[in-house]
Amino acid sequence: MLHILYVIAIIAEAMTASFSAGRRDMDYVGVMIIAWVTALGGGTIRNVMLGHYPMTWIEHPSYLIITALAAILTTFFAQHVARQKKLFLLLDAIGLVVFTILGCQLAMDMHMSSIIVIFSGMITGCAGGIMRDVLCNDIPLIFRKEIYASISLLTGFLYVVIFNFMGDAYHIATLVAFFVGLGIRLLAIRYDWSIPKFVYRDDKEQKE
Amino acid sequence: MLHILYVIAIIAEAMTASFSAGRRDMDYVGVMIIAWVTALGGGTIRNVMLGHYPMTWIEHPSYLIITALAAILTTFFAQHVARQKKLFLLLDAIGLVVFTILGCQLAMDMHMSSIIVIFSGMITGCAGGIMRDVLCNDIPLIFRKEIYASISLLTGFLYVVIFNFMGDAYHIATLVAFFVGLGIRLLAIRYDWSIPKFVYRDDKEQKE
Amino acid sequence: MLHILYVIAIIAEAMTASFSAGRRDMDYVGVMIIAWVTALGGGTIRNVMLGHYPMTWIEHPSYLIITALAAILTTFFAQHVARQKKLFLLLDAIGLVVFTILGCQLAMDMHMSSIIVIFSGMITGCAGGIMRDVLCNDIPLIFRKEIYASISLLTGFLYVVIFNFMGDAYHIATLVAFFVGLGIRLLAIRYDWSIPKFVYRDDKEQKE
DSSP states (O other), X not given: OHHHXXXXXXXXXXXXXHHHHHXXXXXXXXXXHHHHHHHHHHHHHHHHHXXXXXXXXXXXXXXXXXXXXXXXXXXXXXXXXXXXXXXHHHHHHHHHHHHHHHHHHHHHHTTOOHHHHHHHHHHHHHHHHHHHHHHTTOOOGGGTSSSSHHHHHHHHHHHHHHHHHTTSOHHHHHHHHHHHHHHHHHHXXXXXXXXXXXXXXXXXXHHO | OHHXXXXXXXXXHHXXXXXXXXXXXXXXXXXXXXXHHHHHHHHHHHHHHHTOOSOHHXXXXXXXXXXXXXHHHHHHTHHHHHHTHHHHHHHHXXXXXXXXXXXXXXXXXXXXXXXXXXXXXHHHHHHHHHHHHHHTTOOOGGGTSSSSHHHHHHHHHHHHHXXXXXXXXHHHHHHHHHHHHHHHHHHHHHTXXXXXXXXXXXXXXXXX | OHHHHHHHHHHHHHHHHHHHHHHTTOBHHHHHHHHHHHHHHHHHHHHHHHTOOSOHHHHOTHHHHHHHHHHHHHHHTHHHHHHTHHHHHHHHHHHHHHHHHHHHHHHHXXXXXXXXXXXXXXXXXXXXXXXHHHHTTOOOGGGTSSXXXXXXXXXXXXXXXXXXXXXXXXXXXXXXXXXXXXXXXXXXXXXXXXXXXXXXXXXXXXXX
């Protein structure tokens, strides 16, 4: 079940990545690389951090093909796809929560401490989007807008707490983390929630 | 033979990296770091992805010295070196193809699937240039101009197909992939070939 | 002793990272991530390069908490903290030297060659700041201003030379590298030392 959602999520991420690349006038190779980085980059960074080999996409090279195809096809139906904005926000929200839970599970399987389990979920959920924005020469969106990474933190936190306090309750932890995380993400989009910003200008900079 | 071409290629990459750093007014340490990232970064990222240790430059620390020296020396003869533009385009093209083939070989030695072998070649050929552009705060050139990454894909594809279909024909695969890849790259430079771009502006952005 | 200085240094790095994030109007999650990357990123990149697992912060997850707290608290006392500029320059200089020495020690414990030991120190000292600047969409500061990475190189060089020529003189090497590196860094700040820049404009670019 989580696996099917994962495949749907990487396809959705690849499709949205395609638009990021299009806004920067990239060619088809650029589109493909941005799609890979966005869809598979978070899990890759997590695996590198945890020292977990092989990478997911080395075990399943078909993920590379699926995401590349999804991104390229999106360029042909861009106007049509762009109209499905709500569907993509939903798929992206599902992706964030599913990536996070899978990241937590992997760290847990490696017997990491609770803090690292939550952290692993957050890397999996967020690092792909951060790298996409760095490659497109933007300041990463999740540092500035909407409660995106916070949802990842919360989902991971719920997962760990329920798992530990209810005696290895794998299924319940997954279900609760999934639905609460997804629910709050959708509410955050609907009501435009955000967390406070830290705006700082030092004197020297102001004078310039 | 491939090894000699590899050393020539990393020197050429370090020298061109020097110009990228100079366009951004970097100091000599910046020049050196950009040279390392450009010349050795692709292979490093590939090794991290595949979990192949130690890194090439840890086995051969002299590569760090050679590339640093090449980049620093270039700054002293910048005007002279810049005039050899055609030579550098040739060396860069050789570098792309040699890096790609070496990346394919490594993945093949690790018994990776064909898709990963091609992908490994592409990372080796392209990731160094991508990281150089990110550190110089540019949108990576290979996402936008010329068929660069595509040549890497094609070279890797030829290598894998010939290797598999001709019964582990290591030498033939290397030779064909090298000359076809290099030839098309040089033709692409000569006739300014490019692949289609995906240009996308969403309504909201247009209004802004 | 070095360990205590290390903890002080990651706290100081996290606090200065907080200002970088504030200059880009990041929210609290952005502040936290920039703090982690700045304080712990250098050691992480070094571990990945050397293939040394687990990461420092996986062994000591408390470092993640300490640096996140330091960065968040800084946002509440920003004006007050900003006034302590000299203290932070001192702490940052200590951090640079301590990170470098710890990076050298790790590579030495792994029996790396002298060049790699120095290189490992430099990655540990500088990569965190480079990644902070990339995520904030700046050209890395250390490529352009002040002798920062050069101090790291010098500190590592002193450490390796003394260690090797005085017969595994671990304590003397650490002490000399620490005080000479720190001293020169402070002099560099005081007298605004810098190393030459390489400024290059090619004809095509000038015409544009």
